[in-house]
Amino acid sequence: MELAGKHAVVTGGASGIGRALCERFAAEGASVVAADVQGDGARATADGIAGRGGRAEAVTCDVSDEQEVLDLVAEAERAFGPIDLFCSNAGIGALGGVEATNDTWRRAFDTNFLAHVYAVRAVLPSMLERGSGYLLHTASAAGLLTQLGDLPYSVTKHAVVALAEWLSITYGDAGIRVSCLCPQGVRTGMVAAAPARTAGAFVLAAEGLLEPEDVADAVVDALADERFLVLPHPEVQEYFRRKADDYDRWLRGMRRLRARFEPGR
Numbered sequence: 001m002e003l004a005g006k007h008a009v010v011t012g013g014a015s016g017i018g019r020a021l022c023e024r025f026a027a028e029g030a031s032v033v034a035a036d037v038q039g040d041g042a043r044a045t046a047d048g049i050a051g052r053g054g055r056a057e058a059v060t061c062d063v064s065d066e067q068e069v070l071d072l073v074a075e076a077e078r079a080f081g082p083i084d085l086f087c088s089n090a091g092i093g094a095l096g097g098v099e100a101t102n103d104t105w106r107r108a109f110d111t112n113f114l115a116h117v118y119a120v121r122a123v124l125p126s127m128l129e130r131g132s133g134y135l136l137h138t139a140s141a142a143g144l145l146t147q148l149g150d151l152p153y154s155v156t157k158h159a160v161v162a163l164a165e166w167l168s169i170t171y172g173d174a175g176i177r178v179s180c181l182c183p184q185g186v187r188t189g190m191v192a193a194a195p196a197r198t199a200g201a202f203v204l205a206a207e208g209l210l211e212p213e214d215v216a217d218a219v220v221d222a223l224a225d226e227r228f229l230v231l232p233h234p235e236v237q238e239y240f241r242r243k244a245d246d247y248d249r250w251l252r253g254m255r256r257l258r259a260r261f262e263p264g265r
Contacts, residue, residue: 001134001177001223004029007080009072011063011115012090014041016188017138017181020212021087022046024220026054031080035061035072036090055080063090063115064107073122082130085223086123088116088160089138089181094152105152112156116163124176131175134223137164141184141236145243148258168228177226181219184233185209208233 008025012018013034019041022034026049034049036042039060049056057079061072076083094100094108116137127133140147143157161180168178187209210232218232231237243250 001085001226003085003220003223006030006084007033007076007082008085008087009033009035009076009083010087010089011035011061011072011119012138013045013058014038017183017186017212017215018087018089019045020216021089021219022056023049024213024216025085026052026056028220030085031055033057033059033072033076033079035059035063035076037062063088063118064110066114066118066121069115069118070122073119082126083123083133085134085136086119087136087138088119089136090115091138091140091157093150095150097149097151100152108152108156109159112153113159113163116160120163120167124171127176128171128174133175134177134179135164135167136179136181136219136223136230137161138181139164141182141231141233141239143180144182144236144240146254148254148261164228179219179222179226179228179230181215181222181230181232182236183210183215183218183231184236186215186232187211 003025008030010018010021010032013022014036018036022032022045026032032049032054034042034045034056037060039058042058042060046056046058059072059075061068063069073083091112092108094104096104120135123133137160139160140157142154143161147154164178164180167176172178185208215232219230222230
């Protein structure tokens, strides 16, 4: 996909990866709608783009509410016409294992997974009618591997990868392109808010944090090539290959890694 002249919608557009995607897409010549539950942050993203001569609008949207996602799509279409690229990017961390509360699980599923389903339901019919459209799903390296210390996050991000795979298989021959963004550590508010002494935080720090702008660069490159997996951290591909090559060995290695950072647990 060449972004010039296209219409892109990005959820979670108030900060972090979402804001970087909005800014980079606009720099490539796309009209952008920044959506976020934090309306002031979405407006700041859109105003910044407009101040640099780009075309952008902001929409306040809680992506865990299907009606709000439908309203977002309607507002975006009124602003800039048919949506060429929908980026389901908003997400939350949870922390916890099987003991996580039902409310924690529901919030994780609603925001990290069902929001993607709501977006697809809203935009796919129009894309199929036109015979073209692009869906970008932000998952995580946790969706290909796992996230130590955060079971709800790991499960919901695996679900996003599965959804993106299914969509690509089912609609790829109908002109629908799908990419799945799976970064490891990125310097965002979510990572900054994670407790510093969890195993996951130690691993991310050891592997190195990318800037959101680095992730946006990787996304633009992947969209140009229409690549399914977007891996800003290239080492994730090697980890994923090792997992597929010998699942039991990979599990043993992950247990050793967890024990290293969480001794006695």
